[in-house]
Amino acid sequence: MATRTPLIAGNWKMYKTGPEAVQAAHALNALTAGVANVDIMIAPPFTALAAVSAALQGSPIAVGAQNLHWESEGAFTGEIAPGMLRAAGCRYVIIGHSERRQLFGETDQAVNRKVQAALAAGLIPVLCIGETEAEREAEQTFSVLDKQVRFGLENVSLQTLGDLVVAYEPVWAIGTGKTATREQAQEAHAFIRERLGKLYGEDMAEATGILYGGSVKPNNIAELIGMDDIDGALVGGASLEPETFARIIKLGD
Ligand code: PGA
Numbered sequence: 001m002a003t004r005t006p007l008i009a010g011n012w013k014m015y016k017t018g019p020e021a022v023q024a025a026h027a028l029n030a031l032t033a034g035v036a037n038v039d040i041m042i043a044p045p046f047t048a049l050a051a052v053s054a055a056l057q058g059s060p061i062a063v064g065a066q067n068l069h070w071e072s073e074g075a076f077t078g079e080i081a082p083g084m085l086r087a088a089g090c091r092y093v094i095i096g097h098s099e100r101r102q103l104f105g106e107t108d109q110a111v112n113r114k115v116q117a118a119l120a121a122g123l124i125p126v127l128c129i130g131e132t133e134a135e136r137e138a139e140q141t142f143s144v145l146d147k148q149v150r151f152g153l154e155n156v157s158l159q160t161l162g163d164l165v166v167a168y169e170p171v172w173a174i175g176t177g178k179t180a181t182r183e184q185a186q187e188a189h190a191f192i193r194e195r196l197g198k199l200y201g202e203d204m205a206e207a208t209g210i211l212y213g214g215s216v217k218p219n220n221i222a223e224l225i226g227m228d229d230i231d232g233a234l235v236g237g238a239s240l241e242p243e244t245f246a247r248i249i250k251l252g253d
């Protein structure tokens with residue numbers, strides 16, 4: 001098995017003002033000072049990005065955004081361009097989160113444009129994919145994942161693909177307290193890696209981090225991250241409180 005450094009990422013969604021986010025980032029930085037073998041990322045709301053990046057200068061904690069627009073600038077009221085995220089100190093950007101897909105009508109095509117724009121700007125896309133409960137019950141999990149991987153990465157060549165992170169987040173496990181069993185998650189992750197291998201070859205597939213997301217907590221991180229193809233976690237609710245998030249990070253270390 002390739003050695004992939006685990007990534008534990010916190011998606012703060014629409015929580016925390018700028019000052020609250022800075023305070024939480026400082027606390028998390030102090031609490032995770034001894035962590036050596038896990039990469040850490042936090043994705044605060046847009047309005048907190050620059051201040052959190054400044055607060056984390058010199059810290060190993062990376063900053064990510066939760067969304068972006070695919071154009072580099074223009075008359076797109078309310079949107080944020082990739083270069084703006086870079087200038088605000090972002091290294092990562094979450095793309096295609098199920099809340100964006102479900103609540104804001106984001107299509108695979110939009111997700112694909114965003115992935116391409118992020119890569120072109122030197123941001124690492126965290127491409128989120130996952131099946132709904134109805135799709136799982138209808139035994140469509142793998143066809144949904146296949147489609148989301150293929151469409152999400154359409155026209156992205158191995159040359160343009162720098163670093164990529166994929167997050168497998170079964171929609172039925174997000175914010176519900178239901179987690180996929182580690183076997184269910186491992187099976188999905190192995191499938192995703194196999195699809196990446198088909199598209200980009202074994203080396204890329206083996207090097208790509210695939211995170212699990214959906215009700216990750218201190219009491220389930222260890223068993224998830226212990227699975228061969230689970231390379232970390234995208235954590236929502238349990239990332240908001242620095243002590244809890246730091247516990248998750250340390251359990252993954
Ligand atoms: P959750 O959210 O950990 O609160 O389930 C995960 C996510 O939405 O990325």
